[in-house]
Amino acid sequence: MRKYRSLIFLIIAGLLFVASSFYYLPYYVSKPGMAKELEPIIEVENGYDEEGNFMLTTIRMGKANIYAYAIAKMSKYQEIYPVEAVRSKNESDEEYNVRQLHMMDGSKTNAIEVAYKKANLPINYEFKGVYVLNIIEDMPADGMLKPGDRIIKIDGNRFNSMDKFIDYINGKKAGDKLSVTYERNEKSKTVSIEIAQFPQDKNKVGIGIGLVDDKEIVVEPEVHINTEEIGGPSAGLMFTLEIYNQLTKSDLTRGYQIAGTGTIASDGTVGRIGGIEQKVVAADKAGAEIFLAPNEKGAKDSNYKMAVKTAKDIDTKMKIVPIDNFDDAVQYLEKLKEKK
Template identity: 65%
Template sequence: MRNKYFIRSFIIAAIIVLISSFYYLPFYVSKPGMAKELEPIIEVENGFDEQGSFMLTTVRMGRANIYSYAIAKLSKYQEIFPIKAIRNENETDKEYNVRQLHLMATSKLAAIETAYKKAGIPIDYDYNGVFVLNVMPGMPAEGKLEAGDRIFKVDGNEFESSEQFIQYVSGKSVGDEVTFAIDRYEEIQEVKLPLERLKETGKVGVGISLVDDKDIVVDPTVTINSEDIGGPSAGFMFSLEIYNQLTEEDLTRGYPIAGTGTIDLNGNIGPIGGIEQKIIAADKAGAEIFFAPNEKGASDSNYRAAVKTAKDIKTKMKIIPVDTFDEAISYLKNLKAK
């Protein structure tokens, strides 16, 4: 009888644990991710080999249940964020994922442009339309357009940029109808929508936020297989790996080099979130050098947070502050070969 009682109690407890693990709290938890070598991910046609390696670093981010929340509370290098700190207001899970993947796509374009410009190789762009990032509740696009839709024509017109697209639509009047030609999961559709006045800007529109969909054209060609890695924080390290494959001089000097930071079209390196977790990931992967955004010496910069974490975990990894792509290249050119 006692054994049956214990078995029944165990089963009930297991069911409670299982069910409660699917109950999500209004928080996200981030924790150290991985440091991943970029040479297998990035391939420049007929590119040069390297003796060391450049690595991107990631954090693992997910919705918190009661167990992951409790563990994060007790962990020094896990962070808890309220949903509003991660996702935009009224942003769905799908819209959030689309936004993260687009940020990664944008960082790829900026990394390629930065590296090819530095190498003195011309670039060009093919414009394909605009991507829908978000759909505003209560506006005409709700239920008609989705995050990830590619709009490539408006009223039969093609455009050279999202600015031209917005200018065309905002030049119409409230109540006018526009016809969008969209590509959704490689299926072409036409969607006709009336225009309304947007509360935020006062302009007319259908209630979407959007970004350019364009391809960069370069020779030699470059392929970046980032799979499902989202966000813009790998852009800077992408640019280093691309440039290193474009030029005969091996800038790794035989070292495993990790880092993080956004990159813009002018080669400026921007701050990211989760620098502490990325330092831990890089140290575990055996990196000897880590590039951290310096933010022009700000007291709360990524670089200062990285140095503090490196001291806490007693790593021998050298933390290098950088503000621009050119600064990183200069450091590497002066680095003594291993």
């Protein structure tokens, strides 16, 4: 009888454990991710090989259940963030993921532009349409369009910029209908959507979408970047270095394992990212010898200073290098002695 009761207790406890693991708190937990070699991810046609490696560093982030929250509380290099610090107000999980993937696309575009300019190679852009980032609840587009859709025509007209798209809609009035042609999962569809006033601004009309230009950079030789489901803009600097290294004969890696992080702007400026401590930990575990970190012009709480502190804390031999712009990174690497 006791064995039977014990078995029942264990079953109930197991069921409660499983059920509670699906109960999510209003927090996200981030932890060290991976440092991944970029050469298999980025391919410049007929590009040059390298002796060492540039590495992309990541963090792992997910919704916190009670167990993940408790573990993060006790872990030095896991961070807890309230939902509003990660997602925008009223942003759904789908919209958040789309925004992250779009930021990754923007990061890749900027990386290609900076690398090809540095290599004195021509660049062109092909406008593909307007990219839907989010949908405003209870506006006409709600339930008809989805984050990630690409709008390619309005009333049969194509536009070569987001601004012209907005100008066209601003010329309409509430109650007018638009014929919207969009692409989703490589299939196109046309729907009729009525224009309405925005609840928060009665002087403004639209269909209720947040949008951004969707353009593709055209370069020769072609470059292919396969990031799969990795999102966010923080790999920009390392993308740029890998692309530039394949474009030029001199190998910037000098045979070293080089990790790093930082956004990249179209003018080559390297920007701050989140989770720098966790990325330093990930790079160290992957055997990186050098870590490039955003310097933010020497700001008091810069990524670079936080990276130096973390490197000291984990007692790594990895060298932390401050970077303000792409030229800084190139100049530092060009001065490296070849690894024996």
